[in-house]
Amino acid sequence: MTDRIIAVGFNTAPVEGDLSLLDTRLAAMVEMGCTGAEVTVTGLDAVAACRFVPERVAELRTVMNRHDLAYSMHAPIAINLMDEAHADLMRRAAMVSMELAAETGARVVVLHPGRVAPKAWIDCQGALMQFELDQLGPVADRAAELGVKIAYENISPNARVIAGLETSYSLDPRLLAEQLQRLSHEAVTACLDISHAQQGAVLWGFDMIEACEALAPWIGHIHYSDSTGQPLDFPTTHLGEKHFFGAGDMHAPPGYGVVDFEALARRLPLRPDTRVVIEIKRNFHSHAGAATLAAAQGFARTVNAITAQGAAA
Template identity: 50%
Template structure:
């Protein structure tokens, strides 16, 4: 990996039926043809982990597929991993460790995790203890990641349906709070994943200055998720992604220009750590009609941001 280069590419998306490695093979070939330099795999779509244990036969087949392509890999851990889930913390840690081991087997050098989230009442009562325990757990996981040759990228949260409904909250809706948590852990194997679509949603929900927040998170950014949105919360009744796009609400995962993010201004406020990957996340219908346009936009975005050496 060239530490002085910012990589652009896509997540593997919904490449076909879950666990269909032949379909994954075709998708990676398609991404390579588009000029992608990186492909982000979703741990839960591979069917190579069961009960937090890697399955050797399935893992061997996956490695054969991955090694046949000249592309860099990163991995997104299960979204359900939650290091503030006190009732199931041992299981959550096993799932996180399995994700790190899976990444190492796939030669993926970054694993994306979503930060801790809890019920708002629990947060109000125990937020200092929750943050401290997450720091301790993250530090141990970062030690393990370091021995495996991977980095953990902690991603800013989107206001999902549970957050909008008031049954869940996360400090990581706020980019500065995420920066503070990463700084508190202070481990070279832990960086921030800036999801620009999530950040726009947080801006609308919480009313913060997006570009000021990005500037404060910038020293920790070692991974980026790239897509557009309006940031309008999904507070109306909707039935499918077509309706969500039509109204312009929620986690749109849309191409640039379909939302309102000012990518040029964002790039002016941003620096990134060496070897950062910009991973495009598009809904499958958007991928089919706008993949080439979006990777060109991502390359222009990469060229406009700084690199912290």
């Protein structure tokens, strides 16, 4: 049986227009044994006003083709297909993200689901969920035409969520599964962000592993990092203070939080061609990057072995 998880690697940080930094980072990933990479679209300067900058797209394609990695892309987090006031702009941004992936050989594009003000959610939940589907459907159709898949990612309780400015159904992976079921599009899978699921579970009081298992039939992409789930609802002055307290979206190596990765791996009958993307903060790379890669590779082996055993039973 073909492995469900086909690649493991890291995401790239924004390169602020310097594609030589991306080239160096991708080369380092190959050197350390990665088989995949997720390129952060923000900061590439390959798109402006939701249109290609042709010479930058060509340069980006050259850089990515230089390295033998299974690529995904993370579209701008600001894309919000539940934003009625900017509906056309958001849809165009999502469309060009699909097109950039196709132009550069990335087969998966990560998008964040819709977010709205809590009062709007209370007043108009059903209409907002349908609006998102109406926005996402044409983007998914375009992705299918291009041979690209969308990975819809469960979000974290970020600063705006904690401040009560916005909310999202996707804080709970089970609700994300229900929305993907409503859409039922061949080009749309789920991106399980493990750390986000842990944070959502603490915030909303559900069982993290059970919620991830409910999403599993839709999962075609995974973001791999650890956290405690402790909300960051107090002020900090440095990124390292988040890690010191164990609060917020830590983006930490396994063992720095409380996620039971072994138990989780045994409960995820994933979709074929799933990629695992490690998302740890830059300060961890020098002293924990190699160990985190080894842990993620072990996680992938467990998932693949359990899936193979289930198929053989």
